[in-house]
Amino acid sequence: MPPARKRPVSARISPAQAWVKQLKKRRPGVVEDALSGLATLYGTPVWKPRMDPISELVTTILSQNTSDTNAERAFTALRARYPDWAAVEAAPVRSLAAVIKSGGLAAQKAPRIKAALRATRERSGAYDLSFLTAMEPLAARDWLTAIPGIGPKTASIVMLFCFGVPLMPVDTHVERVSKRIGLLPPKASLQFAHDAWLDLVEPSRMYEAHVALIRHGRGHCDALRPDCGRCPIRARCRYVEKRAP
Numbered sequence: 575m576p577p578a579r580k581r582p583v584s585a586r587i588s589p590a591q592a593w594v595k596q597l598k599k600r601r602p603g604v605v606e607d608a609l610s611g612l613a614t615l616y617g618t619p620v621w622k623p624r625m626d627p628i629s630e631l632v633t634t635i636l637s638q639n640t641s642d643t644n645a646e647r648a649f650t651a652l653r654a655r656y657p658d659w660a661a662v663e664a665a666p667v668r669s670l671a672a673v674i675k676s677g678g679l680a681a682q683k684a685p686r687i688k689a690a691l692r693a694t695r696e697r698s699g700a701y702d703l704s705f706l707t708a709m710e711p712l713a714a715r716d717w718l719t720a721i722p723g724i725g726p727k728t729a730s731i732v733m734l735f736c737f738g739v740p741l742m743p744v745d746t747h748v749e750r751v752s753k754r755i756g757l758l759p760p761k762a763s764l765q766f767a768h769d770a771w772l773d774l775v776e777p778s779r780m781y782e783a784h785v786a787l788i789r790h791g792r793g794h795c796d797a798l799r800p801d802c803g804r805c806p807i808r809a810r811c812r813y814v815e816k817r818a819p
């Protein structure tokens with residue numbers, strides 16, 4: 575039997591990887607320049623874990639489609655009502671939904687939280703997600719996104735914030751700023767955006783990039799009235815100039 579022919583390299587890379595490859599060729603240094611510009615505004619954030627992984631996962635589920643304040647209120651109510659995670663997992667969906675109602679969409683979020691806790695317990699024997707650090711980043715993301723109601727943003731938040739694993743959570747700010755600068759295609763899907771960011775930046779700068787883009791999206795790069803005149807990225811931003819380098 576003749577040896578199998580290798581597929582050309584171009585046929586093996588994903589559309590997101592192909593986009594990043596072209597971007598780096600056509601607009602060399604654009605990501606680095608954007609991050610340098612953002613650093614002049616916001617400094618260089620340094621990663622440190624902010625809460626235990628299961629709490630982060632539950633909080634992130636609670637924060638879907640609502641404000642951080644509402645999510646925190648719902649999380650506080652949940653911790654006050656149940657003595658431990660086993661009690662949350664065992665709680666009837668309707669009871670749990672009533673407890674977390676201040677977070678909105680409680681009827682959807684309650685089963686998601688229970689499913690996440692069950693999957694974690696069945697995998698680790700406890701409510702402990704540290705086994706994810708032994709996995710490749712994308713395998714860990716896949717494990718989390720196999721849980722109903724957990725998408726790439728939620729999975730990436732847990733991996734980046736709890737374990738420092740270089741996955742980019744693409745929220746509304748990251749998406750808007752990235753598209754305006756032209757780091758992502760204007761019509762990129764969220765899945766495409768999550769995949770592209772894996773190759774857009776050095777893994778060691780993923781946290782810095784995430785935090786800086788969020789701050790920029792909440793500050794200068796406002797959804798309705800971006801303050802381009804005072805933005806250090808304007809020379810390389812395609813929202814300002816369609817053919818910006």
Ligand code: SF4
Nearest residue numbers: 795802805808811813
């Ligand atoms: S130049 Fe304007 S649109 Fe571009 S990143 Fe800065 S604030 Fe946003």
